[in-house]
């Protein structure tokens with residue numbers, strides 16, 4: 001479970017997150033929507049401890065991670081999968097090496113177990129057979145899939161995805177959105193996605209939150225948000 005309590009964050013004298021309160025139960029898929037610059041990525045980075053709030057709490061499975069040292073935080077992060085906005089694969093490693101790397105760094109698995117886990121993760125994202133390719137030899141959609149496989153390979157129970165459809169065409173966007181939903185449900189992950197992509201978000205989300213000027217101005221199921229009578233919310237979802 002993820003819980004954010006009265007979180008405030010100022011960056012360069014600008015209030016970016018303004019009293020965020022949020023609870024994501026185990027197994028839920030929440031999408032955070034909002035205009036560019038609304039603070040979606042900054043909020044997501046607080047959930048993995050890349051940013052520390054000025055005040056407020058971020059609880060991951062009942063542990064307030066804002067109070068942890070870097071070493072303790074690393075342990076918590078190992079249990080989380082994070083899909084960066086840019087994908088963030090290592091360009092100098094092939095797909096196999098990109099996926100094996102976290103296992104080599106953080107586990108004591110032998111080479112054969114690691115190889116099996118890499119194959120299994122690639123199969124999960126429908127990418128068997130690309131082990132030897134380098135990121136530059138993959139399409140944008142394939143890179144996102146590899147990044148998703150890498151996020152999952154440590155058996156993460158918490159999955160955070162920052163704009164997983166950015167830079168993809170409508171078909172690839174739909175595919176990666178559906179894939180995130182299906183792996184998230186298969187492994188019972190608590191999943192938080194940020195997105196601009198309203199159609200795909202409505203299709204895959206259990207709940208959606210709308211962030212505006214650092215505040216969550218609406219949160220609910222797709223049906224609840226669609227029937228909102230708030231004019232900004234209506235406009236946002238119709239654009």
Ligand SMILES: Nc1ncnc2c1ncn2[C@@H]1O[C@H](COP(=O)(O)OP(=O)(O)OP(=O)(O)O)[C@@H](O)[C@H]1O
Nearest residue numbers: 011012016034035036037038039040041042043196
């Ligand atoms: N490291 C940083 N230092 C200073 N300001 C930052 C930093 N990261 C983000 N910001 C500022 O915080 C605000 C919110 O940025 P954020 O990246 O969270 O937006 P976003 O909602 O993710 O936008 P997009 O949809 O374009 O990804 C912006 O005004 C941005 O300039």
Ligand SMILES: [Mg+2]
Nearest residue numbers: 040041085163
């Ligand atoms: Mg962003």
